[in-house]
């Protein structure tokens with residue numbers, strides 16, 4: 001599903017509710033389960049998340065029916081599933097853009113959401129100024145801003161592009177600048193919605209490497225990446241597979257890859273002549 005930028009002036013949109021380290025979301029009157037405090041907290045956790053939308057004709061449509069997931073810090077996880085199964089909606093609930101009708105969400109903060117369309121991602125005239133843009137609100141010294149900008153650009157392999165005008169970048173390079181913006185703001189969670197849909201293989205690899213470097217550096221950043229591309233699974237530390245508004249299976253990448261391939265083989269088997 002294609003999205004426009006819902007807010008924020010750069011490649012990324014900072015998730016709402018950024019005051020604390022983690023947020024527990026629930027609507028009043030719906031069930032709320034407080035997560036055990038003795039277990040080291042995951043970076044991202046959802047339990048029994050449900051979400052319904054009301055259509056223009058007043059019909060209540062369940063989009064998320066039962067979603068649970070857990071992503072540890074310092075890891076890249078991928079979220080897969082057929083078109084319309086609810087991946088983007090789940091990502092928006094995790095980001096705090098949508099309130100679940102039931103269930104709980106726990107997410108490390110700051111958290112940033114990077115959108116699919118690279119042309120909606122970056123707004124400042126140069127790479128360096130775009131990455132620095134989000135730091136304006138943090139009251140940092142000029143030296144600190146410079147250091148954060150160059151470290152984040154380095155993490156995504158874009159340091160040598162600092163002075164480049166934004167409009168001269170490829171789609172994947174813009175995505176990497178977006179990710180650098182999130183890292184410069186010390187985001188602990190990256191929610192990434194189908195970043196590679198519009199990219200060629202070269203740009204796709206550049207973005208994957210950038211995200212892998214981001215989670216590897218310091219071991220604190222977690223990334224949840226929505227994708228349709230099964231071949232991207234090999235770069236993940238874990239995966240979650242969704243169907244019809246539910247998380248069906250999650251954990252080991254090779255097990256999930258086998259699960260999806262088996263499903264695809266059964267599906268395509270119906271069409272064999």
Ligand SMILES: Nc1ncnc2c1ncn2[C@@H]1O[C@H](COP(=O)(O)OP(=O)(O)OP(=O)(O)O)[C@@H](O)[C@H]1O
Nearest residue numbers: 001053055061063082083084085086087088089090
């Ligand atoms: N506001 C809404 N009103 C009506 N239907 C909605 C609304 N938001 C989501 N849906 C429906 O919920 C389902 C899940 O949508 P979502 O975009 O989360 O799926 P997705 O798995 O990300 O799909 P894709 O892989 O095609 O991007 C779809 O059938 C979509 O049409």
